[in-house]
Amino acid sequence: MRIDVVTIFPEYLAPLELSLIGKARQDGLLDLRVHDLRAFTTDRHRTVDDTPYGGGAGMVMKPEPWAQALAAIAGDRPEGAGKPVLIVPSPAGERFTQALAYELAEEKHLAFACGRYEGIDERVIDWSRDHFDVRPVSLGDYVLNGGEVAVLAMVEAIGRLLPGVVGNPESLVEESHSDGLLEYPVYTKPSVWRDREVPAVLLSGNHGRIAQWRRHEQFRRTAQRRPDLLEGFDAGKLPRADRTEL
Numbered sequence: 001m002r003i004d005v006v007t008i009f010p011e012y013l014a015p016l017e018l019s020l021i022g023k024a025r026q027d028g029l030l031d032l033r034v035h036d037l038r039a040f041t042t043d044r045h046r047t048v049d050d051t052p053y054g055g056g057a058g059m060v061m062k063p064e065p066w067a068q069a070l071a072a073i074a075g076d077r078p079e080g081a082g083k084p085v086l087i088v089p090s091p092a093g094e095r096f097t098q099a100l101a102y103e104l105a106e107e108k109h110l111a112f113a114c115g116r117y118e119g120i121d122e123r124v125i126d127w128s129r130d131h132f133d134v135r136p137v138s139l140g141d142y143v144l145n146g147g148e149v150a151v152l153a154m155v156e157a158i159g160r161l162l163p164g165v166v167g168n169p170e171s172l173v174e175e176s177h178s179d180g181l182l183e184y185p186v187y188t189k190p191s192v193w194r195d196r197e198v199p200a201v202l203l204s205g206n207h208g209r210i211a212q213w214r215r216h217e218q219f220r221r222t223a224q225r226r227p228d229l230l231e232g233f234d235a236g237k238l239p240r241a242d243r244t245e246l
């Protein structure tokens with residue numbers, strides 16, 4: 001997969017050189033390119049923002065540098081390749097979910113437009129639709145100062161789903177949200193720590209009982225912490241033994 005990120009703070013994306021995503025880049029599993037929006041300005045002050053039409057606080061990102069940056073990305077593609085997906089982090093975007101991460105992990109080329117200030121001139125979104133499949137996306141219902149933190153989270157969530165990035169693909173199956181439920185609690189040595197014992201079932205070696213206990217813990221935790229996830233949960237997808245939990 002190729003990922004392009006446009007930002008006025010390229011150094012904000014430095015954490016993507018580390019750990020699993022960094023190794024995926026070294027291994028050629030992920031071609032991640034970070035572009036400084038200011039490289040696409042033409043004035044001596046490398047201006048990327050201006051005052052908002054209609055008044056109001058703050059500044060708005062000028063359209064032309066964005067069009068130059070995004071055109072360079074859209075133009076640098078194999079002949080006949082389909083439109084890349086352009087993810088535009090925005091407080092007004094669709095929610096980023098694990099389901100969307102799985103969907104985007106299937107794409108060959110993603111681009112991310114990290115805005116700042118009060119946002120990017122809306123005409124850029126409209127212009128981009130000729131060159132990209134444009135998806136305004138929000139990380140969640142809270143307010144950040146720009147798109148970079150959202151892109152860090154989305155690139156990690158998507159990148160870890162790519163084949164070969166996570167050592168043991170099994171670990172992707174039983175984590176929170178992969179099957180619509182929260183994950184079960186995990187323990188390691190010592191079996192007694194500060195007078196706290198590991199649940200005995202996990203020491204039993206009975207894999208059937210362990211699997212049943214873990215599934216029960218997933219339901220218990222989800223009902224306690226995220227009952228909203230159970231509203232849409234299709235019990236019909238569960239093995240019969242699990243349906244008694246609902």
Ligand SMILES: N#Cc1c(N)n[nH]c1-c1ccc2c(Cl)cn(Cc3cccnc3)c2c1
Nearest residue numbers: 089090115116138139140143144145146150
């Ligand atoms: N994704 C996401 C996301 C989220 N979940 N919260 N805030 C954002 C986000 C994403 C993009 C920008 C751009 Cl461009 C400018 N700002 C600052 C801002 C703050 C409040 C109102 N308007 C703009 C952004 C905030």
